[in-house]
């Protein structure tokens with residue numbers, strides 16, 4: 430079986446989940462995390478669909494089959510505006526959620542959400558160092574206690590935000 434990285438990039442580009450020219454930082458982040466995450470953790474990852482739309486995309490409608498058993502990871506186009514190292518860290522944070530088994534949907538209270546976010550951030554820190562965390566857009570989203578996806582979705586629905 431090919432590893433998660435090769436599979437996710439190949440499948441993502443072929444199926445249109447990944448906008449390759451518009452995803453430079455995010456693709457670089459995936460490559461770096463692939464290099465730095467311990468191999469035994471990588472081996473335990475589920476197959477992944479990475480959704481990495483281009484910056485110019487305000488909203489998008491895709492008709493695609495979601496393969497059964499795959500985990501869906503959304504990487505925000507705002508990561509293209511990050512310092513390179515912080516974009517790598519953001520990708521590491523998202524993949525750390527998968528390593529920690531957070532991929533399955535479950536109802537969580539505020540404290541549980543915060544605990545999951547801290548655990549993912551701590552694990553990501555062991556792979557990648559942040560740069561000027563205060564200037565990281567992604568870091569600010571986390572500090573506000575908001576999931577990046579939720580904010581992005583709200584922005585798509587309320588363009589004036």
Ligand SMILES: [Zn+2]
Nearest residue numbers: 522526546549
């Ligand atoms: Zn998170």
